[in-house]
Amino acid sequence: MSASSSAKSGINFGRYILYTLLALFCIYYLLPLYVMVVNSLKPLSEITSGGMMSLPQELTFAPWQNAWSKAQVGVEATGLRPYFINSIQMVVPAVALSTLLGALNGYVLTKWQFRGSTILFGLLLFGCFIPFQIVLIPMARMLGLMGLAGSVPGLIFVHLVYGIGFSTLYFRNYYAAFPTELVRAAQIDGAGFFTIFWRILLPSSGPIAVVCIIWQFTNIWNDFLFGASFSDFDSQPMTVALNNLVQSSTGVKEYNVHFAGAIMAALPTLLVYIVAGRYFVRGLMAGSVKG
Amino acid sequence: MGFLDIKNATKSYGAVKVLHETNISIEEGEFLVLVGPSGCGKSTLLNMIAGLEDITSGEIAIKGRSMNGVKPAERNIAMVFQSYALYPNMTVKGNISFGMEMHGMPKEQREPRIAQVADLLQISHLLDRKPGQLSGGQRQRVAMGRALVREPDVFLFDEPLSNLDAKLRVDMRTEIKKLHQKLGTTIVYVTHDQIEALTLSTRIAVMFGGYVQQLGTPKEIYDDPANMFVAGFMGSPSMNLFPAKIVAGANGPAAEVTLQAGQTAQIPFANGAMSSHEGREIILGLRPEAITDKDGADRNSQSVHIVECPVEVTEPAGSDTFVVTQIGGKDVTGRFRADVNVKAGETFPFAFNMEKAVVFDPKTEDRIR
Ligand SMILES: Nc1ncnc2c1ncn2[C@@H]1O[C@H](COP(=O)(O)OP(=O)(O)O)[C@@H](O)[C@H]1O
Ligand SMILES: [Mg+2]
Numbered sequence: 001m002s003a004s005s006s007a008k009s010g011i012n013f014g015r016y017i018l019y020t021l022l023a024l025f026c027i028y029y030l031l032p033l034y035v036m037v038v039n040s041l042k043p044l045s046e047i048t049s050g051g052m053m054s055l056p057q058e059l060t061f062a063p064w065q066n067a068w069s070k071a072q073v074g075v076e077a078t079g080l081r082p083y084f085i086n087s088i089q090m091v092v093p094a095v096a097l098s099t100l101l102g103a104l105n106g107y108v109l110t111k112w113q114f115r116g117s118t119i120l121f122g123l124l125l126f127g128c129f130i131p132f133q134i135v136l137i138p139m140a141r142m143l144g145l146m147g148l149a150g151s152v153p154g155l156i157f158v159h160l161v162y163g164i165g166f167s168t169l170y171f172r173n174y175y176a177a178f179p180t181e182l183v184r185a186a187q188i189d190g191a192g193f194f195t196i197f198w199r200i201l202l203p204s205s206g207p208i209a210v211v212c213i214i215w216q217f218t219n220i221w222n223d224f225l226f227g228a229s230f231s232d233f234d235s236q237p238m239t240v241a242l243n244n245l246v247q248s249s250t251g252v253k254e255y256n257v258h259f260a261g262a263i264m265a266a267l268p269t270l271l272v273y274i275v276a277g278r279y280f281v282r283g284l285m286a287g288s289v290k291g
Numbered sequence: 292m293g294f295l296d297i298k299n300a301t302k303s304y305g306a307v308k309v310l311h312e313t314n315i316s317i318e319e320g321e322f323l324v325l326v327g328p329s330g331c332g333k334s335t336l337l338n339m340i341a342g343l344e345d346i347t348s349g350e351i352a353i354k355g356r357s358m359n360g361v362k363p364a365e366r367n368i369a370m371v372f373q374s375y376a377l378y379p380n381m382t383v384k385g386n387i388s389f390g391m392e393m394h395g396m397p398k399e400q401r402e403p404r405i406a407q408v409a410d411l412l413q414i415s416h417l418l419d420r421k422p423g424q425l426s427g428g429q430r431q432r433v434a435m436g437r438a439l440v441r442e443p444d445v446f447l448f449d450e451p452l453s454n455l456d457a458k459l460r461v462d463m464r465t466e467i468k469k470l471h472q473k474l475g476t477t478i479v480y481v482t483h484d485q486i487e488a489l490t491l492s493t494r495i496a497v498m499f500g501g502y503v504q505q506l507g508t509p510k511e512i513y514d515d516p517a518n519m520f521v522a523g524f525m526g527s528p529s530m531n532l533f534p535a536k537i538v539a540g541a542n543g544p545a546a547e548v549t550l551q552a553g554q555t556a557q558i559p560f561a562n563g564a565m566s567s568h569e570g571r572e573i574i575l576g577l578r579p580e581a582i583t584d585k586d587g588a589d590r591n592s593q594s595v596h597i598v599e600c601p602v603e604v605t606e607p608a609g610s611d612t613f614v615v616t617q618i619g620g621k622d623v624t625g626r627f628r629a630d631v632n633v634k635a636g637e638t639f640p641f642a643f644n645m646e647k648a649v650v651f652d653p654k655t656e657d658r659i660r
Contacts, residue, residue, distance in 0.1 A: 185372060189364065189390035204380050
């Protein structure tokens with residue numbers, strides 16, 4: 001009796017330590033967000049007078065308006081809005097296309113295997129791990145040759161090429177666990193290559209598609225290097241514009257505007273996680289258990 | 292030329308030949324069962340008929356038309372898979388109509404056929420459900436419905452019952468047989484279960500190691516096995532196979548066997564069979580129902596011989612009692628009437644019905660006739 005109750009209190013004690021630790025970590029990770037939010041809602045004077053951690057005494061949305069449509073980014077005072085639009089125009093097609101092509105690749109690599117398909121998959125995987133820096137110069141040359149240099153379509157192309165490796169990996173592993181008998185049944189029923197893909201495989205790919213979309217969206221939205229390397233002033237993505245906003249040397253540094261801009265840049269990925277996060281975990285689990 | 296002709300068909304994966312020259316010809320309306328242990332090439336042969344696997348050499352023809360190079364969808368076949376392979380994202384109705392839709396049949400023509408098949412298989416109330424909401428038996432029916440609705444020349448079944456529990460399996464077996472009798476379509480059916488093979492088929496191909504070991508009616512396969520593999524694989528409990536020697540007995544050739552205590556006994560063959568093989572070492576095959584107690588022996592047989600054998604084990608099984616003795620170092624099981632009073636340890640008269648005896652060569656394992 002006494003042994004079991006003392007073991008139980010031991011467990012409880014352990015739990016308290018664990019929860020305390022987790023709570024501390026939680027605060028540690030949330031603190032930056034707190035700092036960003038409160039400071040983006042203060043007048044600049046409150047920040048410069050040393051009140052970084054305190055709540056705003058005078059609540060103002062002016063920094064947000066500034067960051068969105070008035071602040072000096074690069075040479076013109078356009079705010080971040082055009083660059084936000086650039087990023088959307090880049091990320092939506094890039095994510096959609098890389099996910100779709102990854103699904104198609106995964107379908108071929110598992111259900112229509114051909115000589116050398118394993119090697120091809122190996123090479124695609126290898127492509128995932130080539131450091132970005134290595135491809136910068138060859139890619140710049142390629143984009144130049146294709147007439148896509150310094151444009152949003154050029155950025156879409158770069159991210160598409162880089163994204164295919166990972167999206168193929170996701171879908172290949174998911175489809176490897178997808179029963180081949182279904183494909184054979186559909187063949188006998190008279191469905192062709194693309195019909196089987198559209199009507200049978202894709203409708204059952206929800207969980208892995210969510211994983212892939214979140215992954216690609218976060219990576220492409222947050223990318224800075226490709227954005228900085230392959231864009232012109234009018235095609236810069238949000239990340240690069242944010243950097244220009246923060247780095248602009250004219251006048252006083254408007255920290256509150258910077259904070260607001262940074263939150264704007266982070267918001268879409270945050271939103272994607274909140275909306276699809278549940279499916280993300282579920283999809284990862286499904287892949288690992290079945291694959 | 293038959294309805295379905297398989298001529299010298301082979302299949303190799305790289306250097307490995309998984310199906311050796313196979314020749315099978317069946318008539319319209321036949322129920323051919325391919326039976327054999329796992330890995331013997333049954334599914335491979337079925338998939339070759341379906342067109343899901345290429346033929347390495349040889350030819351497969353349906354209704355006299357060579358199917359080499361013809362796509363699965365254009366062979367006018369339908370297939371039921373072991374896992375049922377129902378499309379998980381479609382309703383039962385969607386599953387059944389998918390094939391017709393792919394073959395370009397207009398919706399007005401599909402509807403009555405779906406209704407008819409659903410009625411036949413008693414799944415009308417399930418049409419709007421998804422496969423995930425069905426029990427194993429219901430999925431099985433839907434899979435059959437999907438095949439039936441196409442009205443194909445040949446039905447192909449790949450172990451359709453092996454995912455069902457024992458009771459349901461027996462029920463569905465009967466239903467498949469009824470369905471075949473009602474519709475009269477040609478069926479090729481793969482199973483590893485020899486009872487399914489015997490009960491369903493009009494003809495059986497017993498396969499092992501990529502070869503068709505024997506092709507024949509259930510009765511031929513059961514009574515007249517071509518080799519020791521077929522003899523041992525078909526029937527449950529399986530055929531007793533024990534070593535013996537052919538000697539010249541008082542009433543013609545006899546099988547000399549060694550009983551448990553080391554003493555020998557001679558059991559004469561029926562009708563003077565095996566006279567040309569005297570002196571030869573053989574394997575003697577007798578099914579459990581040909582080894583009985585004295586009163587349980589077949590009254591029509593002219594060749595029942597009694598041998599006193601020591602009883603090792605008795606296994607009451609309700610309707611019968613299986614009694615085990617040892618002959619030539621092998622366990623030999625007899626099927627006795629349930630009310631025979633026989634105990635382990637004592638010696639008991641066993642009645643051997645030699646009209647049913649089959650003889651094999653111990654080296655080649657082939658039949659000696
Ligand atoms: N794609 C393949 N590549 C290589 N060997 C295969 C392939 N498919 C089947 N085999 C081999 O062919 C043999 C027969 O397989 P199968 O026809 O599936 O047997 P079963 O009688 O159990 O249905 C097995 O030994 C299997 O390992
Ligand atoms: Mg098989």
